[in-house]
Amino acid sequence: MPSRAMPSRPLALAIALAGLVAVTPARAQPSPDALVDAFEAVLGPVRTHRPSHAKGTCAAGHFVATAEGTRLSVAPTFSGQRVATLIRFGVGGGSPQASDTSRSTRGLSIRFETPAGDIWDMANISVPVFGAPNPQVFVENLLVRRPNPANGQPNTEAINAFVAANPAVTRQGRWLAANSPPASWATTPYWGVNTFVFRGQDGQLRPARWVFEPRAGTQRLTEEQMRSMPGDFLADELRRRVAAGPVEFDMVLQFPAAGDDLNDPTIAWPDDRPRAVVGRLTVTEVAPGPGGACDPISFMSLDQAPGVELSDDPTLQVRAGAYAVSLSRRLQ
Numbered sequence: 347m348p349s350r351a352m353p354s355r356p357l358a359l360a361i362a363l364a365g366l367v368a369v370t371p372a373r374a375q376p377s378p379d380a381l382v383d384a385f386e387a388v389l390g391p392v393r394t395h396r397p398s399h400a401k402g403t404c405a406a407g408h409f410v411a412t413a414e415g416t417r418l419s420v421a422p423t424f425s426g427q428r429v430a431t432l433i434r435f436g437v438g439g440g441s442p443q444a445s446d447t448s449r450s451t452r453g454l455s456i457r458f459e460t461p462a463g464d465i466w467d468m469a470n471i472s473v474p475v476f477g478a479p480n481p482q483v484f485v486e487n488l489l490v491r492r493p494n495p496a497n498g499q500p501n502t503e504a505i506n507a508f509v510a511a512n513p514a515v516t517r518q519g520r521w522l523a524a525n526s527p528p529a530s531w532a533t534t535p536y537w538g539v540n541t542f543v544f545r546g547q548d549g550q551l552r553p554a555r556w557v558f559e560p561r562a563g564t565q566r567l568t569e570e571q572m573r574s575m576p577g578d579f580l581a582d583e584l585r586r587r588v589a590a591g592p593v594e595f596d597m598v599l600q601f602p603a604a605g606d607d608l609n610d611p612t613i614a615w616p617d618d619r620p621r622a623v624v625g626r627l628t629v630t631e632v633a634p635g636p637g638g639a640c641d642p643i644s645f646m647s648l649d650q651a652p653g654v655e656l657s658d659d660p661t662l663q664v665r666a667g668a669y670a671v672s673l674s675r676r677l678q
């Protein structure tokens with residue numbers, strides 16, 4: 347694992363604070379602390395791991411933009427030069443012991459670092475939609491699941507009433523129920539889910555969402571494998587795969603048509619929208635055990651202005667602040 351990718355604690359904290367300062371949502375939104383507090387209301391205090399995608403494996407590789415990627419974004423990552431990447435593959439949920447066969451999201455988080463030192467982060471999931479349409483509903487959806495201190499149980503009636511009033515929170519779960527978990531971290535697409543704004547060489551601004559498509563194709567666990575596979579197989583499977591040859595993903599942009607919702611990440615755009623392949627991610631190394639260079643960082647410098655900028659999607663705008671608070675609590 348390249349040690350240059352692991353920032354010192356002071357540097358990580360400086361990046362965390364920069365994230366806090368950079369986020370100025372247009373409307374009043376839950377504060378970064380309130381967003382992380384909502385996770386902790388359900389999980390209890392989380393100080394040793396991430397409250398989301400707590401289980402994960404660190405890896406490294408590189409990214410090279412296609413000519414189309416260079417045309418569509420002036421961001422340093424899309425220059426066409428080879429860009430170093432620190433990568434974290436994750437399993438959704440707040441437990442570091444989550445099972446690799448669980449019907450939850452898998453994560454692909456990437457820190458790009460250009461030869462000139464420009465850093466850009468993203469955290470993607472193996473489902474095309476998010477679990478909440480906006481930050482307020484995100485917080486309420488967690489708080490309603492708080493266990494009752496008297497019996498340690500959540501209030502099922504309150505949860506059912508909340509879900510009935512906010513059906514958008516069921517979209518991700520319905521997708522997961524219809525698509526079994528991937529057989530490998532290398533055999534699933536990972537969606538960025540939120541809308542970003544790409545500034546092209548021609549000066550045009552283009553809203554877009556992205557997906558990382560596995561060059562190995564999509565492969566999911568069978569029902570039988572979901573019953574028989576051990577709870578920990580993804581990390582070793584990836585190590586064996588990368589030892590045999592690089593694992594690759596194509597980064598593909600999708601562009602909206604008139605009427606497509608740009609600001610609600612629970613609504614995927616139809617598959618027939620125009621697409622462009624903008625780069626290739628190659629995974630060349632996997633950390634030998636848990637932890638590694640991904641632990642003391644958060645994948646939160648989510649925009650690379652000018653070039654790939656935040657859209658008005660409020661669920662995107664609150665992310666960097668929440669990740670920064672989460673990181674600072676983990677580093678205490």
Ligand code: HEM
Pocket residue numbers: 381382395396397398399402434435436452453454455469470471476480481484537538539540611643644645661662664665668669672673676
């Ligand atoms: C209201 C919006 C959101 C909030 C408040 C939120 C909050 C968080 C927090 C606090 C963490 C832990 C960060 C850390 O400790 O380093 C996290 C991790 C993560 N989130 Fe989000 N998130 C949001 C939206 C999303 C969306 C839309 C996606 C999917 C594209 C996503 C994917 C991930 C992934 C993959 C991780 C694990 C990152 C890693 O590997 O370090 N999140 N999120």
